[in-house]
Amino acid sequence: MDVYTFQSFSPPQHLLLATVAAVIGPLLLLFAWSCSKWLSQQRLPNPPPSKKGWIPWLGVGLQFGKAPLYYIKRVHEELGDIFTIYAVGKRMTFLLDYKDSSTYFKTPSASFKEAAIDFTTAAASIEPTSFSEHHTKIHDIFKGQLTMHHLDPLCQELSLSFYHEILLQVREREGQEVEMELMDFVRKTMFGPVVKQLFGQSNLQLSEEEIKSMLTNFIKYDADFKYAQLPAIFNREWGSTKEYLLNIMKKVVGRVPKQADCLKHAAEHIISAVDPANAPGYSLMVLWASQANAIPISFWTLSFILSHPNVYKKIKEELKEWPLFQKDETSFNAVKEEDLKAAPPTIKRAILEAIRLRSPGMIARKVTEPIKIKEYTVPAGHYLMMSPYHSHRNQTYFPDPETFNPERWLECDIDKNQFLPGFIAFGGGRYQCPGRWFALMELHLYISMILKLLDMTLIDEVPKPSPLHLTGSQQPEGSCFVKIKLK
Structure with a gap:
């Protein structure tokens, strides 16, 4: 292919430069923003000792993710009862002294709602x-029931x-x-009764085989629950189990009585108290x-x-x-x-x-x-x-x-x-x-x-x-x- 032919099939130079800038520019801005956030932390008055890692945003995410329970223990032994872990864009400050629990649970500056809203x-x-509007009401309904x-x-x-x-x-x-795997035995004997008790069999209307299928999907859902905030492309199987369970909850929501004096089960009271579009999600959380x-x-x-x-x-x-x-x-x-x-x-x-x-x-x-x-x-x-x-x-x-x-x-x-x-x-x-x-x-x-x-x-x-x-x-x-x- 001669030079003319090559040039006729090549994009103009200014388009190449624009494309490169479009790709690299946001990455540089993200890197600069991460660095500025990291540097701003250094100017805080006496922040807790921390594990930051050397890569902005990622931090110590890889070490933490391999075995979080063990990593928390190791950092606790190294840095003491209060420390911060920087991982995948989050800054997590741990308080491992029971004496600090009163501050943790009672200070208005530590918000349960703000911590839970993205995860739910x-x-x-x-x-x-919906979560901002209803989460306190849901808590109080459950507490009362x-x-x-x-x-x-x-x-x-x-x-x-x-x-x-x-x-x-x-x-x-x-x-x-009979020889049985104990965890499997517990799941089979506990899951169905508790689900029926919370939601009511008349609302579930599931056969024993459907309860088994629901349990199978719940096991997968629970196993990777901690990865809920990962992009869907990395979590497709978990996303499928979530949708399966949400579809069951949508049917349950549709069967819950509308009259308050007919409600017998705890989850029914929650479903009747929240907006219908989000009621299946709250039911799944229950x-x-x-x-x-x-x-x-x-x-x-x-x-x-x-x-x-x-x-x-x-x-x-x-x-x-x-x-x-x-x-x-x-x-x-x-x-x-x-x-x-x-x-x-x-x-x-x-x-x-x-x-x-x-x-x-x-x-x-x-x-x-x-x-x-x-x-x-x-x-x-x-x-x-x-x-x-x-x-x-x-x-x-x-x-x-x-x-x-x-x-x-x-x-x-x-x-x-x-x-x-x-x-x-x-x-x-x-x-x-x-x-x-x-x-x-x-x-x-x-x-x-x-x-x-x-x-x-x-x-x-x-x-x-x-x-x-x-x-x-x-x-x-x-x-x-x-x-x-x-x-």
């Missing part, structure tokens, strides 16, 4: 304006569903030992919140009990004094909340100890005005983080913190749901977990029924928690098989 948009397609005074009918309904699901899994081989902690904590509680023979033996003795169940399903009566109070107290202490050991890796607020904490100033724009997982390993409050020891809860009045100092699994302040009393009732009921109805023996060692899980209770890193036999 990505995780459940809730419009930011799930108080300790409202638990009795919920307890009775759940007990019947749990009983049915537990027998469904093991009754075909009555009198024989689904996630109800399952992402209760299922893994049930797994950990059972695995810890089974791996500690003295604890298991004590619970078996206590269960003899709790004669609520018989093999004949027709003679089973629903468990009332007052009956549950007579269930083995060691089980409830074991649940609280499992929650302590496997609490979320971090909870977040967003700083709207600079906050002075100890000798440091945390600037506006930072995410202010606490890590229940790491705070619960403070030896001042929890001696020998890595040991599963239900008896450390003996000093608490568990009937009144008192917690030990240093325990922050349910958050605090204005937006403390509104479903905490329901969750504790649900867990106590489920574990008590499992251990009353079944003999269980561990086959595998208890797995380690996954270091990747930050936004809910830790998932097990590997499988854990057990032998199960109906009594």
